[in-house]
Amino acid sequence: MTAAPGVAFTYRYAFRLPSERISATQEAHVAACEKLGIARCRIAGMRYRLLGENNIEAMLSFKLDPAIARNFGKDGIARVTAVQGTLVDAEITGTDAGAAIDQLTVQHSRATDELRRINGELAKPKLTASERVDLQRQRAEILRTISATEDSRAEQRDSLATTPMTFTYESGKAIRGFDASAPLSSALDTGLGSVQITIAVVLGLIAIFGPPGVIILLGWLAWRRFRPRRDVALAKAETTASD
Structure with missing residues (x-):
């Protein structure tokens, strides 16, 4: 280029x-x-x-x-x-900063000519108060335009x-798993990515279902432990009642 x-x-x-x-x-x-x-x-x-x-x-x-x-x-x-x-x-x-500078230069020249004309009008002695106020307002606007074009031209020149x-x-790597020149590396990256996803899923399931599962397991163990005693107690009660 x-x-x-x-x-x-x-x-x-x-x-x-x-x-x-x-x-x-x-x-x-x-x-x-x-x-x-x-x-x-x-x-x-x-x-x-x-x-x-x-x-x-x-x-x-x-x-x-x-x-x-x-x-x-x-x-x-x-x-x-x-x-x-x-x-x-x-x-x-x-x-195209050069073209922008040329355009701004034309705008600046026109604004300068207009400022010169307004200054000439303001120099006339027989102006009414309203005419003078209007010309002064126009002059202020022209001065703002000239200042803005000068700032813009400076910015464009600085850009050049x-x-x-x-x-x-x-x-990281450029594009994981996309390099055809290194199939073993790509396959290893894909395998490692799959393992990481699997571990993340398993950990997520443990985090979600782990606490309820522990409660259910403890309840089942308690039921297994105390059920025989309950069955024996019921059997004795039935024997006593029959006697």
């Missing part, structure tokens, strides 16, 4: 890699940015979250010199693949001067 004049690009890359390597890989990307210097690369944001055992999410965002953005992204991908990670998503979007890039990291 080649750079286009006047187009502001935004890069987003998503990686999946072993959880124990996320922190070191994130730090390697930080070091690569710092090595370039703040004039060419700046860290704009960073996050690292431990969501559970071996479950990690992380993020790193940069502001890059547009001339080096593409190569920086490629080097970032290479660092991930070097530690058995995988690029799972990549998105590059572009905005720096390129945002975001790396997101997630623990």
